[in-house]
Amino acid sequence: MDIFLVEAMLNGLLLGGVFALLALGLNLIFGVIDVVWIAYTELMMIGMYAMFWLYAKYHWPFLVAMAAAIALVALLGLLTHFLIIAPILDAPPINQLLATGGLLFFLQSFATLLFSTEFRNIGVRLPTLEVAGMFISVARLAAFGVSLIGVGSLYVFLRRTYWGVAIRAIAQDRQIIGLMGIDQRKVYGITSAIGGAFAGLAGCLLVLQYDVHPFIGLSFGPIIFMICVLGGLGNLLGGLAAAFIVSEIIAVGGFYVSIDLSYVLAFLIFIGLMFWRPRGIFTR
């Protein structure tokens, strides 16, 4: 097999890690609260800016800046829920969609106003490894590894803790959750904070590979929504698998055609699959 194809596939796999992280956060919120945060990758953008300011400008140690950025975006997730979603929890879904859509424009404008449209680079240059004639970026490798740790921690949390089991239960039957002695608002708060933290973590990882600007969310938002829908909205494992399917389509498509066209290809395949399985490829 062509060594460059293998390299492309490997890069696809690494890209899939961050996609999986973002898709998981968005899917978790949808599955538990039954709302779609259209502004999800804009929260990630705020995380990237937080890293830029704390690390590149104020010279905080990298890991400290990272923890602070994650905490900040987790807090934003909480605020998104309690300020925007909670008051319209019983409203028709289209209203909730429009409200988080409004948040998207708000965050973009807010970032533009505060940080201007300048592309900013955190200034970390991680090396590229050469393995068997293939070039693999350490930034991508690290992003992949940390993403997997994030996904794995969520899995353990959902399996092993009381609140984790409550989150899985509420996604299956939200009406009677109170009868279990569970405060629904607390479950929603915890879920929103986790969703925010995942967006923040993705921001910390992506800021090592991309410049941050107010519209960076748009480079990821559509693809993440596509992944969630492809895997079946709210289906965590489906979203995880779909993240890697889509990242491979993009990477391998980029190898054969061009990286710009590979996104077109991914969306075309997505549309085709939706005709076949409108509720996601993993939903029977």
Add this chain to the structure above:
Amino acid sequence: MLELARVSAGYGAFRALFDIDMSVQAGEAVGVIGPNGAGKTTLMRVISGLIRPHAGSITFDGRSIGGKPPHQVVAAGIAHVPENRRLFPRLSVEENLKIGAFVPAARAQLASRLAAMYELFPPLRARRNQLAGTLSGGEQQMCAIARALMSGPKLLLMDEPSAGLAPLVVDQVFDLVQRIRREGLTVLIVEQNVQGVLDVVDRAYLLEVGTIKLVGSAAELREHPFVRRAYLGV
């Protein structure tokens, strides 16, 4: 133990319950019978806090619980087995039981409660790692009752525990109610199976179109001409 005074409730502008007065003494088993749409389920839901009463007061152990959210009502000692069981189908049997013990006081006794439930419902022990959605109807009802008992309630509310079950299994469910009573639990049970429920309760209320039409001991109701004609078919 449980006292309802002039409770009215409903959904939006629709009123399903009108001025309900009802009481349940500690150690008692009380039934609520009545036709479909009489407001039986609404009555259960208003007690456990799933809906707020429009008017009236609900007190439990001398404390007002009317309008409190359901998780606080559970913490106060009332567990509710909802209509149609409503297990979490994609959680295992044991996870369903675990989630029933969510309130902090119950969490501390998780292991001993689990053991007690497996003692009371042996089929659940055999299926502890199975997804709850794959249980048979009777086993699901056991699991739903066990899940409610996991919170260590003083009062157990049961909404139509026999609905949708095969006749033989219905008898088993009523036997279960008897056994739970012997454990010293107070039970308030809503049923359409009038014959079955009157055999296991001390007293019963007859609810029709949102108001209490009759109240009396199980024996009195069984002999009441109206109940015999309309509900027992004799």
